[in-house]
Amino acid sequence: MNPIHPIRAAVPCRACLSGEDLDWLGEGRSVSLALGLMTTVEVRPGPAPDEAVEDGWQREVWVFLRARLPGLAPRPPAVTVRSEAPAASGLSSSTARIVALFRAFADTSLRGRRVSDATITRWAYQFEFAVFNGGGMDHLAVVEGGALLLDGRERGLPVVRDRLELPERWRVIVVDSGTRKDTRHHIRDVRAQLASGDPALAAYRSAADEASGRVWEALRRRDLAELGAAMTAAHEAMRDHQRMSTPLLEELRAVALRSAGLPLKLSGAGGGGALVGICPADEAAETAARLVRALLVSHPGARVVPTTAAPGARREPVPVVGGQRKGS
Numbered sequence: 494m495n496p497i498h499p500i501r502a503a504v505p506c507r508a509c510l511s512g513e514d515l516d517w518l519g520e521g522r523s524v525s526l527a528l529g530l531m532t533t534v535e536v537r538p539g540p541a542p543d544e545a546v547e548d549g550w551q552r553e554v555w556v557f558l559r560a561r562l563p564g565l566a567p568r569p570p571a572v573t574v575r576s577e578a579p580a581a582s583g584l585s586s587s588t589a590r591i592v593a594l595f596r597a598f599a600d601t602s603l604r605g606r607r608v609s610d611a612t613i614t615r616w617a618y619q620f621e622f623a624v625f626n627g628g629g630m631d632h633l634a635v636v637e638g639g640a641l642l643l644d645g646r647e648r649g650l651p652v653v654r655d656r657l658e659l660p661e662r663w664r665v666i667v668v669d670s671g672t673r674k675d676t677r678h679h680i681r682d683v684r685a686q687l688a689s690g691d692p693a694l695a696a697y698r699s700a701a702d703e704a705s706g707r708v709w710e711a712l713r714r715r716d717l718a719e720l721g722a723a724m725t726a727a728h729e730a731m732r733d734h735q736r737m738s739t740p741l742l743e744e745l746r747a748v749a750l751r752s753a754g755l756p757l758k759l760s761g762a763g764g765g766g767a768l769v770g771i772c773p774a775d776e777a778a779e780t781a782a783r784l785v786r787a788l789l790v791s792h793p794g795a796r797v798v799p800t801t802a803a804p805g806a807r808r809e810p811v812p813v814v815g816g817q818r819k820g821s
Contacts, residue, residue: 501535502596504589505803506578507634508665508760508769511705511727512643513737514683517628518694519647521702522654524709525634526641528665529803530578532586534593536601541568548574554594557620562602570601579796581673583761588631592617610636610805618650627680638805642709657712659802664777665769668745668757668784671794672765679762683735697734704730720771721756728758737763745788745795752787753780 512523555569578586629650643651707723732738757768
C-alpha cells in the first residue's frame with residue numbers, strides 16, 4: 494500500500510545531559526534533551542523499490558510493522574531519509590531514524606488513522622532492544638521532546654518523572670569530535686560489569702544519579718552556571734568511573750573552556766562522538782565562532798553545530814513549490 498501524496502515524519506535527535514546507562518541499569522536518574530537536529534523520512538507515492546536497493550533498517554522496520562498492522566505489502570514503500578545530526582555521535586541519530594520510519598510507515602499504511610505516539614515509542618524501543626539490548630531513554634526523548642527526567646528500569650521504557658522546556662534564552666552547542674562511538678560494545682561491557690557486581694559501576698551509578706539531580710534542579714531553577722557545573726560532574730563520573738571519555742574528547746573540552754568559557758559534556762556511550770554545552774542565546778553565535786576558530790587550529794577534524802531544544806517527533810506537510818508538492 495502506497496500513499497497518494499508524500500508523507501513526511503520529522504524526528505529530533507537527543508543529548509544526554511546526565512546519567513548515561515542509568516535508563517536501563519534499573520536504578521538511578523537520567524536527563525535527556527531533544528535537539529533541533531532533525532531526521533526526516535519521506536514516503537513517496539509510487540511502487541516499492543527493488544529489493545536489492547532497500548535500506549536495511551527500512552526493510553526490518555517494515556517486517557516488524559507487518560506483524561502488527563495487517564494488510565501491509567510484502568515490501569516497504571520508497572523513502573527519502575535526511576539527517577542533520579552527526580552519525581554515530583552519541584546523539585541518538587539511529588533511534589531518530591528508526592522512530593521516523595515507524596511513524597512514516599504507520600501513517601502511510603493506515604490512511605488517515607494514526608498509531609499513538611506511545612505505541613510508536615514502545616514499538617521502536619522493542620525493535621532496538623532486540624538489536625542493541627539497551628535502554629529506552631532515546632525513544633522517549635525523541636518522541637516526547639523537551640527535557641525529561643527519567644527513572645531507569647532494567648527492562649522496558651524508563652519512567653518519566655518530570656518534564657521541562659529549555660528556556661528560550663538558552664541555546665545548545667554541539668561539538669562533534671569526528672570520531673565514532675560504538676553502542677553495541679559499550680552496552681555489552683556494562684552488562685558484564687553489572688553481572689559481576691563491579692564496584693566501579695556502582696560508584697558511577699551513585700555519582701551519575703547525584704549529577705542528574707543537580708542537572709534537573711538547575712534546569713528547573715533556570716540556573717545556567719549551575720547547569721554547566723552539574724553537567725561537568727556528570728561528565729567526570731563517566732570519565733573517572735567508566736573510562737567513557739578519551740584524550741581527544743578531553744582536549745576538546747579544554748579548548749572549549751579556554752576559548753569560549755563553555756563547559757562541555759560527552760553525550761552517549763563514549764569512546765568518541767559528540768560533546769554538548771548550553772549557553773545564552775544572545776552569546777551563541779559568538780561562542781560558536783570562537784570555538785570554530787580555536788578548533789580550526791588545534792583540532793580541524795572537529796565540527797561545531799549550534800542548535801536549539803526541540804519538541805518531539807512530528808509529521809510535517811511536504812512544502813509546495815511552484816504549484817506542485819516538492820519532490821513530486
